[in-house]
Amino acid sequence: xxxxxxxxxxxxxxxSLSLYGLIVHSHLLRKILALNIMGSGxxxxxxALAGRTGEAPPDAVPHAMVITGIVVAVSATALxxxxxxKLAAETGRAELPDEGRE
Amino acid sequence: xxxxxxxxxxxxxxxxxxFLAGTVGLLRFSxxxxxxxxxxxxxxxxLGLMTxxxxxxxxxxxxxxKLLLIWLLVLLAGAGVAHLIAxxxxxxxxxxxxx
Amino acid sequence: MEALTLLGWMFDGLLGLGxxxxxxRALTSPDLFRAIVLFIAFGLLMALAWVRLEAPDVALAEAAxxxxxxxxxxxAAFAKLSSITASGDEKQADSARIxxxxxxxxxxxxxxxxAGLGYVxxxxxPYAAGLSVEVAANLQTSGVSHPVTAVLLxxxxxxxxxxxxVLLVALLGVWSLGGPAIGRGSAPGPVLDMMxxxxxxxxxMVAAYLLWVGAHxxxxxxxxxxxxxxxxVLLLLADWRPRAGLMGWPLRLMLVAGPAxxxxxxxxxxxxxxxxxxxxxxxxGMLILMLETAATVSIxxxxxxxxxxxxxxxxxxxx
Numbered sequence: 144x145x146x147x148x149x150x151x152x153x154x155x156x157x158x159s160l161s162l163y164g165l166i167v168h169s170h171l172l173r174k175i176l177a178l179n180i181m182g183s184g185x186x187x188x189x190x191a192l193a194g195r196t197g198e199a200p201p202d203a204v205p206h207a208m209v210i211t212g213i214v215v216a217v218s219a220t221a222l223x224x225x226x227x228x229k230l231a232a233e234t235g236r237a238e239l240p241d242e243g244r245e
Numbered sequence: 246x247x248x249x250x251x252x253x254x255x256x257x258x259x260x261x262x263x264f265l266a267g268t269v270g271l272l273r274f275s276x277x278x279x280x281x282x283x284x285x286x287x288x289x290x291x292l293g294l295m296t297x298x299x300x301x302x303x304x305x306x307x308x309x310x311k312l313l314l315i316w317l318l319v320l321l322a323g324a325g326v327a328h329l330i331a332x333x334x335x336x337x338x339x340x341x342x343x344x
Numbered sequence: 345m346e347a348l349t350l351l352g353w354m355f356d357g358l359l360g361l362g363x364x365x366x367x368x369r370a371l372t373s374p375d376l377f378r379a380i381v382l383f384i385a386f387g388l389l390m391a392l393a394w395v396r397l398e399a400p401d402v403a404l405a406e407a408a409x410x411x412x413x414x415x416x417x418x419x420a421a422f423a424k425l426s427s428i429t430a431s432g433d434e435k436q437a438d439s440a441r442i443x444x445x446x447x448x449x450x451x452x453x454x455x456x457x458x459a460g461l462g463y464v465x466x467x468x469x470p471y472a473a474g475l476s477v478e479v480a481a482n483l484q485t486s487g488v489s490h491p492v493t494a495v496l497l498x499x500x501x502x503x504x505x506x507x508x509x510v511l512l513v514a515l516l517g518v519w520s521l522g523g524p525a526i527g528r529g530s531a532p533g534p535v536l537d538m539m540x541x542x543x544x545x546x547x548x549m550v551a552a553y554l555l556w557v558g559a560h561x562x563x564x565x566x567x568x569x570x571x572x573x574x575x576x577v578l579l580l581l582a583d584w585r586p587r588a589g590l591m592g593w594p595l596r597l598m599l600v601a602g603p604a605x606x607x608x609x610x611x612x613x614x615x616x617x618x619x620x621x622x623x624x625x626x627x628x629g630m631l632i633l634m635l636e637t638a639a640t641v642s643i644x645x646x647x648x649x650x651x652x653x654x655x656x657x658x659x660x661x662x663x
Contacts, residue, residue, distance in 0.1 A: 151465045153360040159458035164371035195472045202474035203491035210405045218514030221650040224421040225518045231428045325539040
């Protein structure tokens with residue numbers, strides 16, 4: 144078990160936990176939180192797999208992709224938060240409507 | 246050479262002990278003001294000791310200067326933010342815990 | 345990276361468990377404010393994980409953008425949300441469950457996904473050089489000596505161009521939706537005022553330093569832009585708003601400077617070299633620095649404008 148493998152498995156754990164959280168919660172802000180943690184999990188897998196170079200320095204291309212990904216994630220989060228606020232202003236609650244609640 | 250390593254290890258561990266004390270205060274104190282008090286004081290001293298330990302291992306004066314600058318900035322930010330949290334808590338009417 | 349020693353194994357194991365635990369608490373905490381604060385703590389733990397994985401550029405970007413700016417955006421949105429929805433509604437509204445008997449199915453699906461991905465990861469070869477050999481071979485002609493900067497600005501410069509445009513489009517989306525800007529609030533107290541006055545010039549200097557040092561050490565345009573964005577957020581929190589004259593064309597110019605510089609450079613290089621963003625090795629360093637400077641200004645102003653949330657005030661007379 145190397146560092147790369149350990150952190151890649153942690154990243155997969157984060158992805159699955161936040162997949163569960165994304166589906167289960169109905170409040171939009173919690174969904175946005177879950178999406179961000181999902182993104183962090185995926186980045187962790189990418190950078191962990193980039194470190195499998197043995198004694199040499201890690202592969203720089205996934206690092207650059209993850210930096211790009213972090214910036215894109217913050218832009219998407221900002222847009223998603225504005226959409227949530229508009230929805231809350233229109234309907235009074237920041238949740239998706241419950242259709243078919245038994 | 247070895248003396249420097251031992252000294253910096255002692256300083257780092259002392260800093261960690263202060264951080265532990267601050268965290269215990271965060272968990273155990275019953276009032277936001279007391280928790281702020283424990284956190285800022287203990288963490289600032291802890292970070293100062295850790296910075297001193299790292300400065301001994303620094304390769305050049307520039308790196309040591311940057312480490313000291315980091316400590317000073319954390320001091321400034323920590324003090325300012327603790328003040329803001331405490332005054333916000335006062336405005337919200339959170340009263341100081343009396344026995 | 346070498347295999348784990350015992351101490352490294354203990355530290356990495358604790359950090360991994362801590363990441364999973366904080367993420368779980370952030371996802372399932374019944375208090376929404378606590379969930380956001382736990383998310384910020386999660387971001388800082390991720391920065392530690394990046395350092396352990398020998399990715400200091402990613403650690404800088406995560407601490408500044410992932411934990412700091414995303415946390416600030418979430419807190420600002422939470423504050424606006426609390427003032428929009430009824431004040432008592434918030435605690436009930438964010439209780440977790442939709443359908444309690446279907447939770448087990450969803451958990452089973454998540455576990456299956458985890459198991460499948462885990463199996464794939466475990467069956468990957470333990471040593472894979474990836475593209476590091478090619479990057480190291482071409483580093484001399486790229487104009488910088490830090491591999492991540494070379495990849496971001498030279499080898500995959502097209503991706504960075506598109507990323508600048510993504511930032512701009514997100515801001516356009518936020519402005520078009522016409523959401524509320526964060527309120528003016530009362531005048532800042534003396535502590536916040538002093539902090540802003542002392543820290544903002546220092547932040548600008550640090551951003552310039554990060555921009556310069558990115559050529560040969562961890563740093564670069566995105567980290568510098570994030571620090572500039574943090575300076576903008578601090579100014580906005582200290583209740584400073586730029587003069588009305590600065591809100592029109594100068595603001596637009598600063599927002600567009602980054603993507604425009606990339607597009608213009610791409611077009612010029614296409615005319616000279618025959619391919620988009622193909623830097624000639626002799627001038628590559630200087631061209632990359634020019635691109636990075638424009639990108640830093642743009643990223644900083646865009647992130648601060650995203651935090652502001654709504655259109656700047658002076659647009660009211662135009663719409």
